[in-house]
Amino acid sequence: MRMKSRIFRIRLFHWEYWSFHTIYLPIYPIWLFLCLRARSFFFFAASNPGIKNGGFLGESKKQIYELIPAEFQPKTIFFEKGVDPQIVLDRLNDKQFRYPLIGKPDVGGRGRGVKKLDNPEGVLSYARRATLDFHVQEFVTYEKELGVFYYRFPDWQRGRISGIVGKEFLKVRGDGKRSARELLMLNPRGILQLPELERYHPELLDQVVAASELLEIAPYGNHARGAKFLDDTEKLSHALSERLDCLCRQIPDFYFVRLDIRYRDLGFLAAGKDFSIIEVNGAGSEPTHIYDPGHSIFFAWKEIVRHWIILFKISRANHRLGYPYLSFTEGIRMFRNERSHSKQLNLMKKLQ
DSSP states (O other): OHHHHHHHHHHHHOGGGSOHHHHHGGGHHHHHHHHHHHTOTTGGGGSSTTSGGGGSSSOOHHHHHHHSOGGGSOOEEEEOTTOOHHHHHHHHHHTTOOSSEEEEESSOOTTTTOEEEOSHHHHHHHHHHOOSOEEEEEOOOOSEEEEEEEEOOTTOSSOEEEEEEEEEOEEEEOOSSSBHHHHHTTOHHHHHHHHHHHHHOHHHHTOBOOTTOEEEEEOOOOGGGTOEEEEOGGGOOHHHHHHHHHHHTTSTTOOEEEEEEEESOHHHHHTTOSEEEEEEEOTTOOOGGGGOTTSOHHHHHHHHHHHHHHHHHHHHHHHHTTOOOOOHHHHHHHHHHHHHHHHHHHHHHHHO
């Protein structure tokens, strides 16, 4: 009971942990106004014509990976659900994949179903329990990760970076006496992850962490998995902006996206070295730099609305060029498919 009370207080006084609809409810009228101006509830589908639904919902990672030059992304193999797990393992061995690996659903969200696979047994278990089509991807060893929000209007020669979020993975530093569970109790971000960790990884929580050892609890740059988001937009240099713009312009019909990038050093990234794009999000992207604990909910609302207006303008411009919006029937079907996928993702999450 005491744990539930602490979690409630943390969520209450830190807006970054509020539910999606709690954050967005006060500004939904603005979204509705944009829909009315576009004369479509699903105008966003025209924002990124090369991605299904513009990347708002239901987009396939397989489709997106095929658009990105191979040298910019980790080695990945796609598998359909129900595949023989041994076939998965054999293909990974044939392509000389090295452990650890990452398993992720082809259509996902909020880190659900994403799992680090440390050995062949982990791969077999993941493939056996997958309830959706999935990918197995080489784990990118660069320790740093950021999210870059990029947009470009169809008639622009160059795009712009509207926000950069730095990500700190959930970790604890040991003292040789306390368990990971006890150390996580000292961190509000860690406390919020405890119920799920207790359910799925109790062996990790019981581990006594050696003095000065930094134990990584979740190797994912996902806010829902305990990562801390920091607004690093001020770190954007001219060289970095030029590099990212050059990269994005190589991808056809790519206008409103957020790239999640693992990298070694910002200087190397600006030079086009030692980085890998691990995730791409389209029209449904949030400007995740808003989740910096130093930002207020008012800052978040302002940034969300600013990006909605950019999305609206890009979609309208593409629509004038002949790219269609979703029809009402297609839009409703998209949301129904999303509900179905969401159920499968939640089931896949429980099975991992």
